[in-house]
Amino acid sequence: MKRSELIFTAILVPVDFLMLVLAGLLAYGLRTSSLIAKWRPVLFSLNLPFERYFGLVLLVSLIWLAVFAVVGLYSMKRNNKLLEEFFRIVIATSAGLMVVIIYIFVKREFFDSRFLILAAWILTIFFVSWGRLAVRAVQKYLVGRYHFGVHNVVVVGGDGISEEIIHEIENRPSLGYYLIKYFKNLDMEEIRETVEGFSVDDIILANPDFSREKVLELIGFCEDKKINFKFVPNLFQTLTTNIDFDTLAAVPLIELKRTSLDGWGKIIKRIIDIFGGAFGIIIFSPVMAAIAVLIKLDSPGPVIYKNERVGPKNNFNTYKFRSMKIEYCTGNGYDKSGQADSFENELIEKQSIRSGPVYKIADDPRRTSLGRFLEKTSLDELPQFFNVLVGNMSLVGPRPHQPKEVAKYERWHKKVFNIKPGVTGLAQISGRSEIDFDEEAKIDTYYIENWSLGLDFKILLKTPLAVLFRKSKV
Template sequence: MLVPIDFIALLLAAVSAYYIRFSDITAEIRPIIFSLPFEQYIKIAMIVAFFWLTIFVLAGLYNIKGFKKITGEISRVILACSTGLVAIIIYMFFQRELFSSRFIILATWVLAIVYVVIARVFIRWLQRNLYAKGIGTHKAVLIGSEETTNRLSALMHQSKKLGIEISKRFKEINNKTFAELKELAQKRKIDEIILADANISKSEMLELYDISDEFHLTFKYAADLLGAKVLKTEVMEIGGIPIVEVLKTPLDGWGKIVKRIFDIIASIILIVLLSPVMFAVAIIIKLDSHGPILYLDYRSGQYGKKFIFYKFRSMLAHLCDGEGPSATEEGNKILEQLEQNESLNTRKDDPLHKIKDDPRVTRMGKFIRRWSVDELPQLFNVLKGDISMVGPRPHMTLETARYERRHKKVLSIKPGITGLAQISGRSDLSFEEEVKLDTYYIENWSFSRDFAILLRTPLAVLRRRKAE
């Protein structure tokens, strides 16, 4: 259904751009110096629309699984339309006989993004309403411990947009479970199996997988930390023996280059746009309390490399903790005391601390922390190449020294100003949950995912502010 809707949206964008260009208002502003009959134009527009649909296919916009988040879909639409625009510009450079109206081309590009996004938002709205009425949902069997299945079941019930309806739950796996699954599958009462127990045996896992194969059911499982690490693999054959290579991250080769180019461009643009805000914050910090404007500390970058990290100072200058230039002995002593206070340290058992209602924070510090304004100077870290726009949270060197071996995966790429953990929607994530999300991001990086995370970051900040 999406293909014809996208085709109509693209044609509508082209027609709208044509009539805007040939309208009296636009013609008065910029006189028309070319001739292009509508009949000829619409033929060209249809050919271009078909070509753009091909780009949409290559961009994964017709993935059967669809997109979980609208931001991911929007970013992919923008990238696909932009690729189409570049292709047209290149074609026009070599074939001048097409037509030379830059206005029509740029207007079509903008309107195509707008119309396609509106159409897809409408489709999502329609789909969500149908799912709420039980139309088109996937009936699933949930297998796992009572605590995990209860949590997943509640989340799926609340999030109707997933389109999953839990038909039955199994707390344990045995021969009776397998028999019931086969019976439900034979009667076409289930569409997928969701395994939420990471501790089952290999033989039980294979049996469930074989049942899903036999009855053409979708098979899903909730990955533990190790499972999240090995989502991307490549298989090669040596002497008839399949050898599986675990692919660490797509952020190798061109992926790393694309990400760095984007970081440079994005950081420069944001520094220019936000410079008045940063200047105002700097003045207020100086007026609010004695001490420097910036807080400088050491953080662990890619492969654990130490670098100086910039933030607006949010604490009293003589009570700042850490290892860097801004740290004080008194501040570190107070931090040790706060870490031992179970009512204040919400992450007492984790490698890193998280102090609630830290008494060292100034009045202005509370405000800039609440709105994440204290992190704006990190844009200069991005420009320098210390960190990226998107990535795992940059932790203090004292904290990363406490990492267990399985946690060090997050140091395999540059940290970021924002990331998957920060926009997850929860402020009470444990360190282990953060590592899982960061591991997933590392193994499944894509430029469109970075773009989606950046789009969701302001919304996440607002959501946290409302929660307070």
């Protein structure tokens, strides 16, 4: 899912809230206007003055937003059926109105204005519908004019279904798809050349008659390149992970989901990361200040050690407290002579306690005395709260690795790049540095495919215990 789709869905929440408040205020204005008041005197102004009414409108608007969410008005899936969305608005608004009526009944409020309730209901349907139409119009304009948020698509399959899908894409640009190329046959060499030459978001396999081996090869290729893979639904035998359903040109499609972390889950996780990162920085700032002073007193060199790591989209620098002597630090800006890299490679060959692409050096002689303590207690990782705050990392996710380690990954290892790396994670609490890399990758893959907020909270709660009771060989 593209960031633009998340943005436009998220925008609906404040737009709906504004429309709900405006509908409530206009209903009050109409009821207290001289035109309506002449026809029926205002009796509720004493026990429901405007100030109290305004507070009630804000509360009811929040309740209505919750009802909207329950009926699926904030679903991340594209819904181009205006009539269906309108009926959902009517149902949600009516349900919200029932909540208000029940509240008045339970509180035994004296409320003598059926007109106000009826007007608020009608105006809410009208205002919310028009607000959403305005958002759709802006999105449609940006898609048509600037290709904002458009999914670049490759269609594979030489049959009638393929032609229907292509016709729909080419004749309905508002769907948000742009056809990059169409292949009648599943030729992986041609698909690779296309992906290298264009920015491809989705590959749609419309013909179910290709061999299982070719389909699995295409799925693996899409995994590597972070491309959404969709296909017509009679290839269930190839499924190995989460799926989602969609339609295009009235043809059902199945999307192979790389992770369950999508849509609102991604937004909520990012919000938690922002608050969690800021909270961690504030809470641990005295500890970090003390560690910074101790590092300066312990050995010459910078307090923070920056080391390149690989993320889902780009490489970035992780921030850690320096635990090594400066002459042994590797990476950009540290080892200009190459001696530190040579010494590290020698230590990896002789003293690494992990197998596979990644390494962990036992009894590392490059550590300072303070550095050993920081590494053992994971206090050296406290500056990674800044990585979380700026968005390079998440509080919970797979362990970030160096480019030279990633270069040795097998294809299935690369599934860890489907989400941001984390300060802590399921693999970290399952065995810290003691498990081998294949096992770590399997655990991280499980986390990615079965992500939930509840799982994140469990990992965060178990992390301190994993730190306290781990055995360290650094």
